[in-house]
Amino acid sequence: MYRILTLNNISVKGLDRLPRERFETSSDIAHPDAILVRSADLHGQEIPDSVVAIGRAGAGVNNIPVADMTERGVPVFNAPGANANAVKELVIAGLFLAARNICPAWEYGRGLQGSDAELHEAMEANKKRFVGFELPGRTLGVVGLGAIGVQVANTARALGMKVVGFDPQITVDAAWALDSGVEAAHSVGDVMARSDMISVHVPLLDATRGLINASRLAQAREGATLLNFSRAEVVDEADVLQALNEERLHAYVCDFPSNALKDHPRAVTLPHLGASTHEAQENCAIMVADQVRDYLETGNVRNAVNFPDMGMPRSGKGDRLCVVNANVPNMLGQISSLLAQHGLNIDDMFNKAQEQLAYTLVDVEGQVPDAVAEELRAIEGVLKVRVIS
Ligand SMILES: NC(=O)C1=CN([C@@H]2O[C@H](COP(=O)(O)OP(=O)(O)OC[C@H]3O[C@@H](n4cnc5c(N)ncnc54)[C@H](O)[C@@H]3O)[C@@H](O)[C@H]2O)C=CC1
Numbered sequence: 241m242y243r244i245l246t247l248n249n250i251s252v253k254g255l256d257r258l259p260r261e262r263f264e265t266s267s268d269i270a271h272p273d274a275i276l277v278r279s280a281d282l283h284g285q286e287i288p289d290s291v292v293a294i295g296r297a298g299a300g301v302n303n304i305p306v307a308d309m310t311e312r313g314v315p316v317f318n319a320p321g322a323n324a325n326a327v328k329e330l331v332i333a334g335l336f337l338a339a340r341n342i343c344p345a346w347e348y349g350r351g352l353q354g355s356d357a358e359l360h361e362a363m364e365a366n367k368k369r370f371v372g373f374e375l376p377g378r379t380l381g382v383v384g385l386g387a388i389g390v391q392v393a394n395t396a397r398a399l400g401m402k403v404v405g406f407d408p409q410i411t412v413d414a415a416w417a418l419d420s421g422v423e424a425a426h427s428v429g430d431v432m433a434r435s436d437m438i439s440v441h442v443p444l445l446d447a448t449r450g451l452i453n454a455s456r457l458a459q460a461r462e463g464a465t466l467l468n469f470s471r472a473e474v475v476d477e478a479d480v481l482q483a484l485n486e487e488r489l490h491a492y493v494c495d496f497p498s499n500a501l502k503d504h505p506r507a508v509t510l511p512h513l514g515a516s517t518h519e520a521q522e523n524c525a526i527m528v529a530d531q532v533r534d535y536l537e538t539g540n541v542r543n544a545v546n547f548p549d550m551g552m553p554r555s556g557k558g559d560r561l562c563v564v565n566a567n568v569p570n571m572l573g574q575i576s577s578l579l580a581q582h583g584l585n586i587d588d589m590f591n592k593a594q595e596q597l598a599y600t601l602v603d604v605e606g607q608v609p610d611a612v613a614e615e616l617r618a619i620e621g622v623l624k625v626r627v628i629s
Pocket residue numbers: 298299300301320321323324327383384385386387388389406407408409410411414441442443444447448451469470471495512513514515516
């Protein structure tokens with residue numbers, strides 16, 4: 241029986257992928273084999289030694305201590321693209337919110353008082369305060385052309401916008417998926433300078449913290465709109481507030497309220513709703529539950545941010561050894577010699593490395609005694625050993 245600790249609401253459609261006879265899932269489990277999580281912050285929390293996998297039912301993994309998990313030989317899975325449409329739809333809504341001044345106009349409408357005739361007179365007299373602009377012909381700048389950025393760029397093109405995009409590490413798949421009318425910018429500053437509206441879709445990393453700051457905002461067009469549905473920290477909040485107050489920015493639409501921002505008349509702060517659709521929650525939970533289940537039951541890896549993708553069919557004759565080790569010379573040699581010393585014949589073997597870590601699947605003929613697994617664990621550089629019967 242595998243024990244899965246769930247933090248946050250994980251869609252039941254995902255949990256249903258874990259058969260009850262082999263998986264116990266609960267928000268209260270001691271010594272779990274795996275953790276399923278959404279946005280709960282695991283930094284500084286004790287992650288039990290029993291944990292061999294973490295699944296993030298979503299895209300961003302900045303709430304998980306990935307480097308620590310890598311050192312422990314624990315893969316961190318996510319669900320790339322599974323919530324991209326949901327985020328894209330909210331970003332497109334954000335373009336309209338800003339372009340047509342919908343939030344302040346709605347607030348004005350709600351604040352009207354008097355008879356219907358008085359309301360009518362007041363609104364007709366005041367609607368000029370909320371005159372907006374239309375999207376066709378305007379330029380949207382997209383920073384980060386991954387799963388979400390590509391969809392935002394393509395939809396903006398379909399709405400008649402010009403689009404410029406910047407992503408120094410765009411994948412071949414993303415480049416193929418991108419509308420051919422999207423123009424390449426050569427830096428974030430270039431995006432800022434060429435765009436009427438800018439939307440940021442990068443992960444939160446040391447390199448992207450404060451990516452949009454005073455100097456980048458100084459490169460933006462007068463009256464530009466900034467949208468941030470990635471992470472609050474990607475944008476320097478004080479610098480954005482200053483740009484809003486100096487009316488250099490028309491609006492800031494984001495998914496991250498703060499005390500400084502939430503009441504600003506030209507900030508729209510949604511409560512981290514980007515992925516909050518039934519569809520996205522289900523897609524993410526199903527994808528990540530399948531991946532974690534596969535890893536626990538077969539050792540195969542799909543979509544781990546810190547492990548190489550690996551799949552090897554079971555040879556069917558004996559146990560499977562899953563060894564996570566440092567990516568240094570002679571690890572495979574040591575593993576196979578130790579198995580040979582104990583008379584364990586290797587039936588099939590697959591090894592792949594990613595950065596400082598390597599992962600090895602070994603199907604042996606017969607069973608791997610506990611003592612052999614312990615000897616493997618004692619090899620310097622071996623981080624994790626599992627035996628799957
Ligand atoms: N508001 C919400 O509810 C949600 C927020 N997100 C956030 O959006 C982020 C992006 O999500 P996806 O598009 O699914 O991820 P992704 O991994 O498919 O795309 C991210 C892209 O950003 C690019 N990138 C990294 N550093 C960059 C830089 N300095 N300049 C330009 N591009 C850079 C990468 O090369 C990659 O192509 C997530 O990491 C997460 O933080 C994701 C889903 C929901």
